[in-house]
Amino acid sequence: MADKLRTLQQLESLQAKYVGTGHADTTRHEWTNTIVRDSYASYIGHPALLSYMSLGMGEPKEVVRGQFIEKMVRGVGNPPVKEED
Template sequence: MADKLRTQQELERLQAKYIGTGHPDTTSWEWKTNIHRDTYASIVGHPPLLSYMALAQNEPVAKIRAQLIRKMLQPVGPPPPREGEEPMVITRQNED
């Protein structure tokens, strides 16, 4: 029983410390957004992986980095509307 309580306390501590770990009220949209942002940040933060993606897409590294950073704004689309609110839409500029 003490192990279960200790495990629950550790989970709550981690959820308070790290944003992406979620909590009982985390929506599917929030979870997907965190996963996508973590992935994009990891790719941008690891130069060999960024170079690999640039090579695979036959684009300059700087352009791929800019695209990934831009995608971090709304990686899975606009948030779902809450009750009594109108949906918010952010338009993207041309990605040449």
């Protein structure tokens, strides 16, 4: 019983420390949005990866960075409409 409680406490502390790990109440839309935003933040934060992507897209690096920032802010779109019961 103590092991299970310790495991749950460790999980809760990790979820509090790293917001992107989600929790039981995280919706699919929130989780997907977090993944997309983290990905674009990583692309922007690693200059070599940004250069590689800009070369493949045929655009200047600053233009691609601007596009990625816009996509990061936008996320995956509006949340799905919830049905009222």
